[in-house]
Amino acid sequence: MTSATDLTTVRLGTRPSRMAMEQTGRFADVFRARYPQVLLDIVEIVSEGDRHRGPLSAIGGKGAFTRNADRYLLDGRVQATIACAKDVPGPHDRSPGIVIAAVLPREDTRDVLVLPAGHPATTLAELPPGTRVGTSAPRRSALLKALHPTLVQVPIRGNADSRLRALDEGKLGADVMIAALAGLRRLGREDRVSEILDPAVWLPAAGAGTVIVEHRSDDPATGGLLAPLTHAPTRILLDAERAALATLHGGCLTAASAHATLDAVSGVVTVHAAVLDPAGGTPLRASASGPATTPSTVGQDAGRQLLDAGAARLLGRPA
Known part of the structure; x- marks a missing residue:
């Protein structure tokens, strides 16, 4: 061998x-x-x-x-x-x-608002009603409907670089777009960030x-x-988040979030998980904590709490 x-x-x-x-x-x-x-x-x-x-x-x-x-x-x-x-x-x-x-090693997990080049910075809350916001992620779409119902979600395609170019050229089909901060940093385009979205409200993706x-x-x-x-700490966080999503049988088309944090002093990992309503209703939220030596168990606990709270309905599955 x-x-x-x-x-x-x-x-x-x-x-x-x-x-x-x-x-x-x-x-x-x-x-x-x-x-x-x-x-x-x-x-x-x-x-x-x-x-x-x-x-x-x-x-x-x-x-x-x-x-x-x-x-x-x-x-x-x-x-x-x-x-x-x-x-x-x-x-x-x-x-x-x-x-x-x-x-x-984990980079920034937050999403950001991006405007066409040359536009003055603004926030999602300040965008006028009817503004077309580009994103294809079910999680982002559900959050947009729940938090900013006067804005219009528009599906967009392409990698981050091509999306930026299309947005600037008026060819994206959207007035603004949501992107991952980590991705823009990898491209050296953090200058395009108009607003960094609060992860306590604008819930991050599992594995972000x-x-x-x-x-x-x-x-x-x-x-x-x-x-x-x-990177051992990041592996702990990832295992916890993916376990929460796996317990929900969530995948790429699931409007869900799982975000883990690690207290290096106490050795405790905490998972904040949520299942979002695709129609824009109130998300179901749950959290669980436990030893960092068993991160998957902690994630599974958070996922089971959501299922017990009725997440199957939002996931489009029988209870």
């Missing part, structure tokens, strides 16, 4: 967008510094989501950004793939045999601000090479 010390090359699959390549480049720097003797070969993989121009819901939601990479991984064309954790489906929506190998590297479960050599690159 091949061990981590025997590997001379690791093929890493990534989407070819500017943001994906930037986060891949950051990971590559860390990998090469630790393993100068191992060649890291970057393989660009165009996803179904990159090709599709219609609504993501028609092709299975954000999982469309990972399905092709999963195929490359499972058939051995690459040994690992890298992606934003919030775009990676939960275990019940994935092909079996794929596991998280490395979790990079977190980049992960996955491998096949039957490839322990690659896993052994990648595991030491994991």
Whole structure:
């Protein structure tokens, strides 16, 4: 059996967008510094989501950004793939045999309001009624309806870089848009932020601000090479958030949020989870705390509280 010390090359699959390549480049720097003797070969993989121009819901939601990479991984064309954790489906929506190998340090989890270039800064609350707000995320759409019902949600497509360009050129189909702060920072475009949205009100996505590297479960050599690159506190937070979403059987088309925090002194992880009403009603919220040694259990507790409170109705499933 091949061990981590025997590997001379690791093929890493990534989407070819500017943001994906930037986060891949950051990971590559860390990998090469630790393993100068191992060649890291970057393989660009165009996803179904990159090709599709219609609504993501028609092709299975954000999982469309990972399905092709999963195929490359499972058939051995690459040994690992890298992606934003919030775009990676939960275990019940994935092909079996794929596991998280490395979790990079969490970046900012907040969403932001972005205006066309040259427009004076404003806030969501100050936008006039009827303003078209671009976003395709069910979570963001539900929050917009609940918090700012006079604004109009407009579905948009494309990676962050192309969305910015289309917004500035008046070709996005929206007057403003919601984006992830971490993504804009990776692109060096934090200057485009008009308002940073309060995460206590504008609830973050599970896995927000977190980049992960996955491998096949039957490839322990690659896993052994990648595991030491994991940022342990972020792995705790991610495991807790994904467990909450998995308990709800939530996925890329689910209007839900799970956000974990870690008290490094007490060793306690807390998960704040919510299921949002797609029609704009009051969200169901729950929270749970427990030892950081069992983050998945804490996340499951928060998810079960939501199910007990009637979340199945908002999720469109039988109670």
